[in-house]
Amino acid sequence: MSSWRIIHYQVHSAFENMAIDEAIFREVQDRRSPPTIRFYGWRQPSISLGYFQDLHSEVNLDACRRLGIDVVRRPTGGKAVLHEGDLTYAVIARQDGRFEPGILQTYLAISRCLGRALRDWGIPVDYAESGRPSPGALLDASCFARPSRYELLVNGRKICGSAQARSKDAFLQHGSMLIDFNAERTVELLCASGYSAAQVRSLSDSVTCIRDYRPAGDETPLVLSRCLEDAFILEWGISFTRSNLTDRELTLAERIGRDRRENGAPSGIPAGE
Numbered sequence: 001m002s003s004w005r006i007i008h009y010q011v012h013s014a015f016e017n018m019a020i021d022e023a024i025f026r027e028v029q030d031r032r033s034p035p036t037i038r039f040y041g042w043r044q045p046s047i048s049l050g051y052f053q054d055l056h057s058e059v060n061l062d063a064c065r066r067l068g069i070d071v072v073r074r075p076t077g078g079k080a081v082l083h084e085g086d087l088t089y090a091v092i093a094r095q096d097g098r099f100e101p102g103i104l105q106t107y108l109a110i111s112r113c114l115g116r117a118l119r120d121w122g123i124p125v126d127y128a129e130s131g132r133p134s135p136g137a138l139l140d141a142s143c144f145a146r147p148s149r150y151e152l153l154v155n156g157r158k159i160c161g162s163a164q165a166r167s168k169d170a171f172l173q174h175g176s177m178l179i180d181f182n183a184e185r186t187v188e189l190l191c192a193s194g195y196s197a198a199q200v201r202s203l204s205d206s207v208t209c210i211r212d213y214r215p216a217g218d219e220t221p222l223v224l225s226r227c228l229e230d231a232f233i234l235e236w237g238i239s240f241t242r243s244n245l246t247d248r249e250l251t252l253a254e255r256i257g258r259d260r261r262e263n264g265a266p267s268g269i270p271a272g273e
Helices: 014-029 061-067 103-120 183-189 197-206 220-236 247-262
Strands: 003-012 036-042 046-049 070-073 081-083 086-094 125-127 152-154 160-167 170-178 239-242
Touching (some): 003 014, 014 036, 014 046, 014 070, 014 170, 014 247, 036 220, 061 183, 081 183, 103 125, 103 152, 103 160, 103 220, 220 239
Parallel strands (some): 003 036, 046 070
Antiparallel strands (some): 046 081, 086 170, 125 152, 160 170
């Protein structure tokens, strides 16, 4: 039975969350840190932008400033996520014998664990068999606008979005599991050129959340993270060692966050964006 590190649910700023994940990823790449699963929340409502997304065409920065929304770029790909009613996870490991080669195979292995946890909660999840095309009114900037293959659906609606980065035979997968969801607020923040009621309806029809199926409160992210932890143990046959960041990871995360701030980047977005 292989041993993984578990970092239990914590709440940090958008800057801190992305700096911590990047620091762990670098240390895992260099074999100085063990495979790690981390659960976390966001100190205030925040948007995490996919690594390749264009900030100005896909985020309404005026609305973000007005509403006090932090914006940070992830090291992973994919589309933007509004974090204000979700549990975020990060799985960081080397591409060893547990995972078949390739993004899709790793993605599917993790999806099985997420699906098991939700089914244990009585939520009837299934997998998207293929990517679903966007209807014309759909908000293309949002991670939750359409499912990719093997993402989790509940009655045809997306409940979790995930994205990966891979380097030096290691991977980082981020995911956001929706506990609550506000389609109108999401469309307002992720449509830089103005939005329509049709976009809000379309996104509402495409997305669901845990609150649609069971009561949710302040304790839900922590309780859900423990359910997910059990699912990873049962699905993968691994054990967890509870631990915090190493001294090296703490120092590296502080440096990553400091470097980005010193670049003069507003709200976590790299300078020059």
